[in-house]
């Protein structure tokens with residue numbers, strides 16, 4: 257395959273000389289074309305987004321972006337993704353703020369594509385925040401069943417929850433725990449993702465200032481933590497299940513050496529599966545580093561180099577656990593108890609107001625997790641009782657205000673099926689709404705619906721909830737923290753993860 261050579265940026269502080277003199281210089285013999293490698297690292301990264309499959313097809317998103325004057329391009333091996341110019345700030349666009357798409361680096365989208373996910377599997381995402389891969393897994397499971405998204409950082413779990421709510425994810429329970437100590441009582445999983453904390457060398461194109469940090473602390477002591485996480489994943493994976501280990505670094509000490517040590521710790525219990533992708537250029541995992549020879553099966557791992565596909569750098573290994581019949585099956589874990597006695601009444605009320613069809617809420621369950629209101633999740637979502645959940649499902653209806661109000665995430669979920677209290681906005685109104693400004697309805701909009709809370713849409717896509725005042729004014733209730741169009745720093749939106 258012919259590599260896609262990126263264009264050199266004048267603005268990045270990375271230069272071939274500074275890269276050669278940095279700790280990355282030790283990879284000279286690993287890389288097939290050193291000059292192309294450093295040239296790629298000196299260029300900004302293309303923006304990559306994926307279409308939210310519960311809201312829009314990738315073709316539909318592509319048409320929408322093209323109509324906006326953008327130039328979305330398909331992405332090899334990622335049928336749901338689109339590539340855009342590096343300068344594009346996805347998070348500032350309305351279609352991003354309302355959850356039609358998520359920005360995630362191209363190579364970061366590949367682990368989930370290689371997890372062999374099917375609906376019905378129980379999945380643990382050990383190091384999940386800010387949640388790009390969690391959301392991908394959730395949708396690969398059909399937004400049903402049970403996915404546990406864990407992270408050791410509470411602040412990052414909050415950011416993850418925001419992403420999941422914006423995208424309408426209904427099958428995730430979040431936990432905040434050291435995954436290396438994941439409790440046995442949490443049960444076993446069909447699939448486990450260990451997207452490990454790492455030195456992040458492969459993210460240099462997105463974050464050129466990283467080069468200075470690499471100079472200051474060239475050898476990161478992350479290996480023990482990475483081994484502990486992968487070891488625990490092996491223990492918590494069910495026989496016959498799979499573990500995907502990934503990092504965004506080139507460092508063999510955080511990649512093949514970690515996988516080699518864990519394979520050696522569990523002889524006959526796990527094996528590394530051969531991996532391939534139909535179109536992207538990759539190189540096999542290395543089997544020798546600084547004089548240490550590794551097992552030949554390490555060549556099954558995949559390395560992604562920036563100059564091969566015009567991406568960031570990445571490493572992926574997939575381990576499969578032996579399913580021999582003499583392994584004693586573990587008992588099912590105790591499940592978290594959930595429920596709300598008044599749930600049916602609340603759902604009926606919403607259905608009646610917005611004209612939802614009978615039986616609309618079949619397939620969902622409701623849980624009152626806070627005094628503020630109700631969370632909605634897939635009916636078959638069944639998280640373990642331990643470790644304690646930070647949250648389950650989508651916060652969708654505020655019941656502690658008068659009158660009760662669907663949240664923006666809730667409105668985005670059912671609003672497209674609403675046949676009453678719904679207004680289509682034009683472009684100027686849409687932008688005012690997302691900036692949380694008040695604006696005037698047209699006479700036709702005013703005549704279409706009585707005053708009160710209304711679902712607002714643009715091109716048929718739900719933006720959220722607004723308040724149509726008797727005076728005629730429309731007040732935006734779009735959450736400020738979601739208003740990337742005006743608030744959030746762009747970096748928050750093009751995630752490694």
Ligand SMILES: C[S@@+](CC[C@H](N)C(=O)[O-])C[C@H]1O[C@@H](n2cnc3c(N)ncnc32)[C@H](O)[C@@H]1O
Pocket residue numbers: 382383384385386387388389390406407408409412433434435436451452453454751752753
């Ligand atoms: C590479 S990032 C994960 C990116 C994420 N998978 C995504 O796709 O958005 C690594 C994460 O591991 C978390 N982490 C570090 N040590 C951990 C531990 N012992 N247990 C759980 N999470 C940990 C960090 O807080 C960080 O959010």
